[in-house]
Amino acid sequence: RGVWDGEAESRLVAEEAERARRAGRRWREMAILVRASFQMRAFEERFVLLQIPYTVVGGPRFFERAEIRDAHAYLRLVQSEDDDLAFERIVNTPKRGVGDTTVSRLLQVARGNGVSASLAARGLVGTDELAARTRTALSNFLRDLDRWRALKETLPHQRLLETILEESGYTDALRLDKGPTSQTRLENLKELVQSMGAFDSLEAYLEHVSLVMDLDREAGEDAVQIMTLHSAKGLEFPLVFLPGWEEGVFPSQRSMDEKGDKGLEEERRLAYVGLTRAREDVRVSFAANRQVYGRWTSQLPSRFVDELPPANVEAASETGYYGGGPGMYEARSRWDDTPAFGSGYTSPGWRRAQTRSAPAYGGAMRGVHGGGSRQPVIEGEGRLVAVSEPSASAYKRGERVFHQKFGGGVVTAVEGNKLTVAFDHAGEKKVIDTFVTRA
Incomplete structure (x- = not known):
């Protein structure tokens, strides 16, 4: 099934999981299998907010990953100099010459004088109690914190985190690390930066993180399983969701670049x-757009969608997203004109969008039955097309609407099926009209 973006995809999966639950399926009979761990973030947040029990198999949850906790610690310390837990976590992360003995001494002085660790550090760097090299490292760290706090007043919070991660040497340390997880950790940080764009301020984002962490309790035995495809080998589930089937995401662009x-x-x-992890039912989804570092990029369905057997596929794309039925071809696509692509778009997915006229097989796959053949048994077929020109929205300027994520607001502009809404608490946002209801 094609959807608008990653957040819409997480909503779709959550809704279908709840629908399956109401139909009698247990949570533990469902699994979400992703190509890369950064994709888990949207599903974890959605499940926490909807109180759907879930567990991450083969690794920690997104917000519990070391690199995410480090990034949040930097943000919390920039937000509040009194956050001693954040100070202790990142004062020597990455390594900057402030050892455990020095950190213990700082915390001891802070507790003895009833002040924060940051304030204790400012006092100690002006004395001879610390070695000269340690004083220099600590002074540089405190100076960086002061500069980042000043930038907080002028930089968007996404850009602020990017700046902190670069200037602190955190991302450089990961780039230089030749370990097997360093690239994955960088991808997780990119996903974190992208996710912050939904919030109007650093304060609002940190409040959201606090809420998610408070609600995110370890699930019991009956929980949706979330894992990477690598972790899923040897496992089977009655219902499997396969999100993110887009060129560059799956197949992974990095894997193709490195190994051809x-x-x-x-x-x-x-x-x-x-x-083949699904015994009864498997559902493939892909997004028309992904947001990376605050910029929207158009996506195309994975070439693997094309390779699914046509007799076994039911396409269920939402109107205007890639495809859905034969009638979709009649709508004019914004990708109809070859010059719109530029010379750089030469992947099979982009070429398919321009030239393919045979039926393609993307969509929500249903009815995968177990047994000897292990073939998906799915009804109907669809056609793969580019994003169609949207029809006019039924909403008008001045109407009050409600959005599940942003709350209530007033429509200030309408362009096709895209609305500009001034939300009461989230500020002005551009949304698709199918994601709002009249208030």
């Missing part, structure tokens, strides 16, 4: 793994 055709074949085998 061999990498593509490895990705194709992973697709087979995902599809």
